[in-house]
Amino acid sequence: MWIALVSLASWLWLLVGQGFFWRTDLRLPPRREPESWPSVCVVVPARDEAAVLPRSLPSLLGQDYPGRAEIFLIDDGSSDGTGELARTLAERHGGLPLTVGSPGEPPAGWTGKLWAMRHGIALARARAPEYLLLTDADIAHTPDSLRELVAAARSGGFDLVSQMARLRVDSMWERLVVPAFVYFFAQLYPFRWIAVRGSRTAAAAGGCVLLRTEAAERARIPDAIRQAVIDDVALARAVKAEGGHIWLGLADRVDSVRPYPRLHDLWRMVSRSAYAQLRHSPLLLVGTVLGLAVVYLAPSVALVAGLVKGDMAALVAGGLAKLVMTATYIPMLRYYRQPLWLAVLLPVTALLYLLMTVDSAVQHHRGRGAAWKGRTYARPDAALDER
The missing domain is CATH 3.90.550.10 (Spore Coat Polysaccharide Biosynthesis Protein SpsA; Chain A)
Structure with a gap:
């Protein structure tokens, strides 16, 4: 119940306090043609x-x-x-x-x-x-x-x-x-x-x-x-x-x-830079995994657990969190002209991203991180040491 409440509070904050990130109406700003066109x-x-x-x-x-x-x-x-x-x-x-x-x-x-x-x-x-x-x-x-x-x-x-x-x-x-x-x-x-x-x-x-x-x-x-x-x-x-x-x-x-076309292709696209996004920090990795779990996975778990065990508080908190999550994803699906029912699968996608991020860290520590088209890039400090 408490994890579901934290997840709900997080989603309420994301809904109104994170720059309305979920809105997809931000296109090129108002513009007029210049008198002379620059090179x-x-x-x-x-x-x-x-x-x-x-x-x-x-x-x-x-x-x-x-x-x-x-x-x-x-x-x-x-x-x-x-x-x-x-x-x-x-x-x-x-x-x-x-x-x-x-x-x-x-x-x-x-x-x-x-x-x-x-x-x-x-x-x-x-x-x-x-x-x-x-x-x-x-x-x-x-x-x-x-x-x-x-x-x-x-x-x-x-x-x-x-x-x-x-x-x-x-x-x-x-x-x-x-x-x-x-x-x-x-x-x-x-x-x-x-x-x-x-x-x-x-x-x-x-x-x-x-x-x-x-x-x-x-x-x-x-x-x-x-x-x-x-x-x-x-x-x-x-x-x-x-x-x-x-x-x-x-x-x-x-x-x-x-x-x-394949999950493998998308996995490589995300995992090649996911750990770099976290500045190659194990602490940030742990925080990210926990954050993804609480924000994206907990609502569905709480909803199911509430139904099975009759825990009304967990059921309501999990259900509301999942409702807000689903609603914020719908505008992006509309932008991509995709079926809106895909919004209910966002926790599944978030789990995939969680696994991709962990895999990115594992590959990095094995010396195969940030690999793309035949090249593997070390951490910035390692690259400087080589010079």
Whole structure:
């Protein structure tokens, strides 16, 4: 009964005191077209992305942008012909100018993506752009995406405008796990708090980040975050720490085309960075496991126990907590156009995330943590020791 009451109190707080994280109406802020359109360079780090590039790169090449814009795709040591495919697609589709670069293997203390990003930003700076669009190789943009991002940044005076790309939800496992991934992210980093000047909350979605070049230089991006596994959040924190005004919301014009058809694929996506999110702290891991259990699992357990044992207090507290939990998840399911009955399975998904987080810690302590596309990244302090 007492655990159920704690869970209910937690959900009542999350409902009204966590920046209304569960609402999905935060899209690009009000915007108007500028009198003159600033120049933009698009930087796309890419490693072994030949499978998704035919669906994503043409969407960038075909941007309907009134100002000067060009694309720098940085081939991060691909073994599947990513760079050659990018050149072929540019010749076939035309559109914005494309430059394909390759920085070589990252030195110690750098993640591969950020090393590629550094190379792309260096190439872009020769064009003196006012903005940089940092986007992943699996992200597809509607033709007016860049135009709307720039208009929003200019109208709101933002140094960073980021959109959480709509992830793919075709398979059974994607439907179960993906909307919850965004829901949990928004719970950790309430979008409404991010845009408040002076607030400590800062985050971005790495698939789509429009960044003012001046703000990037002031925050020493990407050098200042070169070891970050969760690079999008680190980037936003660095920009905000230097006085930058940032914004993050859900996307209508930006979609991820990367498939995660199996549970194994989604498990790897989450577990590769979950323990890094906890700063590799065993204490934070224990606290997170207990917190997930009390907040997400306890209501269902209390509800069943109350029914079986006739404990009315546990039944009511557990039932109310589960009701609030389910209600806060429904807007995210609507955003992803998924059946609303999936909301009752949120505790099952939370259990999966709990297990993924524990697995992330286990893999880290076995020396296989933060592994992605053939690379394994040590903790930042270990990387510095190696240097």
